[in-house]
Amino acid sequence: MQDFAASFFEAFRLVAGLDSGLIEIVWLSLKVSITAVFIATVIGLPLGAFLAVTRFPGRSIVIVTVTALMGLPPVVVGLVVYLLLSNAGALGPLQLLYTPTAMIIAQTILVVPIIAALARQTLEDLNGEYRDQLMLFGLGSLARLRTLLWEGRYSLMTALLAGFGRAVAEVGAVIIVGGNINHVTRVMTTAIALETSKGNLALALGLGLILLIIAFAVNALVFLLRAAAERSAYA
Amino acid sequence: MHEPVRFGQQTATKPILPVTAERLFVRRKGRVLLDVEALTIGGRGTTVLVGPNGAGKSLLLNVMAGLRAPDSGRVLWNAEPPNRQRYGRFGMVLQRPVLLRRSVRANVEYALRAVGTSAGQARAEADRALEGAGLLALANASARVLSGGEMQRLALTRALATGPDLLFLDEPTSSLDPASMQTIEAMVKSASEDGMRIVLIAHDLAQARRLGDEIIFMHRGKIVEHAPTDRFFGAPASPEAKDFIAGKILI
Ligand SMILES: Nc1ncnc2c1ncn2[C@@H]1O[C@H](COP(=O)(O)OP(=O)(O)O)[C@@H](O)[C@H]1O
Ligand SMILES: [Mg+2]
Numbered sequence: 001m002q003d004f005a006a007s008f009f010e011a012f013r014l015v016a017g018l019d020s021g022l023i024e025i026v027w028l029s030l031k032v033s034i035t036a037v038f039i040a041t042v043i044g045l046p047l048g049a050f051l052a053v054t055r056f057p058g059r060s061i062v063i064v065t066v067t068a069l070m071g072l073p074p075v076v077v078g079l080v081v082y083l084l085l086s087n088a089g090a091l092g093p094l095q096l097l098y099t100p101t102a103m104i105i106a107q108t109i110l111v112v113p114i115i116a117a118l119a120r121q122t123l124e125d126l127n128g129e130y131r132d133q134l135m136l137f138g139l140g141s142l143a144r145l146r147t148l149l150w151e152g153r154y155s156l157m158t159a160l161l162a163g164f165g166r167a168v169a170e171v172g173a174v175i176i177v178g179g180n181i182n183h184v185t186r187v188m189t190t191a192i193a194l195e196t197s198k199g200n201l202a203l204a205l206g207l208g209l210i211l212l213i214i215a216f217a218v219n220a221l222v223f224l225l226r227a228a229a230e231r232s233a234y235a
Numbered sequence: 236m237h238e239p240v241r242f243g244q245q246t247a248t249k250p251i252l253p254v255t256a257e258r259l260f261v262r263r264k265g266r267v268l269l270d271v272e273a274l275t276i277g278g279r280g281t282t283v284l285v286g287p288n289g290a291g292k293s294l295l296l297n298v299m300a301g302l303r304a305p306d307s308g309r310v311l312w313n314a315e316p317p318n319r320q321r322y323g324r325f326g327m328v329l330q331r332p333v334l335l336r337r338s339v340r341a342n343v344e345y346a347l348r349a350v351g352t353s354a355g356q357a358r359a360e361a362d363r364a365l366e367g368a369g370l371l372a373l374a375n376a377s378a379r380v381l382s383g384g385e386m387q388r389l390a391l392t393r394a395l396a397t398g399p400d401l402l403f404l405d406e407p408t409s410s411l412d413p414a415s416m417q418t419i420e421a422m423v424k425s426a427s428e429d430g431m432r433i434v435l436i437a438h439d440l441a442q443a444r445r446l447g448d449e450i451i452f453m454h455r456g457k458i459v460e461h462a463p464t465d466r467f468f469g470a471p472a473s474p475e476a477k478d479f480i481a482g483k484i485l486i
Contacts, residue, residue: 129333130333132297132302132329132333133329133332133333135301135302135319135322136300136302136322136325136326136327136329137322137345137346137349138319138320138321138322138323138349138350139319139349140319147335151335151336231377231380
């Protein structure tokens with residue numbers, strides 16, 4: 001018990017003192033997850049938009065699939081990316097295994113369905129409401145879509161934050177493809193897992209604390225965006 | 236604040252009047268929703284569409300506006316099918332107007348920019364239009380927080396701002412208080428006097444009398460009567476129109 005309290009104290013000291021080892025880990029975590037969300041947005045937003053405004057045979061199957069992929073188990077994604085990047089895999093020659101790039105790839109795969117599915121829902125609802133009016137403005141399909149993206153900006157940002165929340169908190173994928181190498185691929189979640197098992201509770205708790213703060217900040221941002229969206233939508 | 240508007244500069248197109256409908260037919264689940272042999276909207280003045288709920292008034296306007304494709308038949312705007320380049324000369328206020336999630340002024344500016352008006356000019360024209368509608372004081376307010384009457388006025392102002400040849404209004408005053416209704420009717424009258432061709436769906440017969448040069452009475456997807464206002468109210472030809480004018484419910 002004595003130990004535990006001391007660990008807590010030490011954790012606060014690490015966080016408050018901006019311990020350099022801790023900062024390095026947090027920084028890599030943010031870099032990997034933000035990059036993954038950025039790439040996932042570039043892929044997922046157009047995909048969601050396409051599914052929202054087009055009709056083609058098999059569309060509902062695609063939508064159900066994308067929605068189901070929101071719940072992809074991170075360890076499975078990690079395993080698949082591992083197989084692809086390992087020496088025997090299709091992308092083996094790129095030598096990406098156990099690099100931050102591999103972690104970005106894995107997290108991107110986890111986040112794309114989240115952004116695509118949420119964007120699809122948002123844009124499809126908006127399109128139902130706006131289509132006739134935008135036609136009356138004489139807009140072509142691309143100009144209509146651009147307007148829908150702008151009108152739905154708050155909800156769409158919420159989707160990106162949901163993706164970020166998932167990426168920064170997952171451990172299964174990054175530990176498999178990143179390997180949790182000190183100074184290279186060690187991020188908050190993998191460090192917590194490792195330090196806990198080593199009994200180094202102070203660092204684990206410090207990182208846990210920061211992860212909590214990030215999760216809290218993301219949710220606060222989502223809350224503020226919702227409020228802004230409501231203000232701009234209806235009284 | 237807002238995303239840059241980069242619509243194609245829409246060149247002036249040829250007039251869209253007369254608008255004609257030929258053998259329009261729409262059916263859903265075995266029920267005939269629209270069955271209109273022929274209709275021509277040309278010349279000048281205001282045509283008022285009346286008829287019981289579900290008669291197909293909104294559907295007819297939406298089809299004539301090119302927003303819905305009929306199952307068969309066709310709509311021509313001055314001998315050509317409606318296409319998006321020609322919406323610059325056409326305006327419509329939908330039964331449930333859609334205001335963009337922006338300011339009152341930005342809503343009007345948007346419509347002007349969409350038909351190729353330059354940014355500076357759009358701003359000046361929007362303010363002039365808002366002033367005419369008594370909305371200038373609300374120019375910076377968010378469009379979605381207006382009262383019902385103000386929203387309808389804004390939707391009408393936005394549709395009028397581009398100076399269309401033809402304007403469709405789908406129940407522009409339903410559920411409004413008398414003062415708001417009067418303001419809207421005055422705006423419609425003034426546009427009509429300026430030569431704009433107007434087709435308006437009225438939910439109330441008194442309004443049809445006040446605004447209509449001619450009346451179209453619809454029932455079960457069909458045009459049952461199409462007559463000058465005086466004749467329609469003075470000597471309705473069909474039993475359905477007689478019952479409707481007498482206030483008997485007709486579905
Ligand atoms: N897209 C649609 N699908 C199915 N039914 C429709 C559709 N649009 C209109 N209807 C039906 O067509 C009938 C006419 O509708 P509408 O034109 O809105 O009547 P109103 O004369 O009250 O404006 C109604 O019974 C309505 O339920
Ligand atoms: Mg209607």
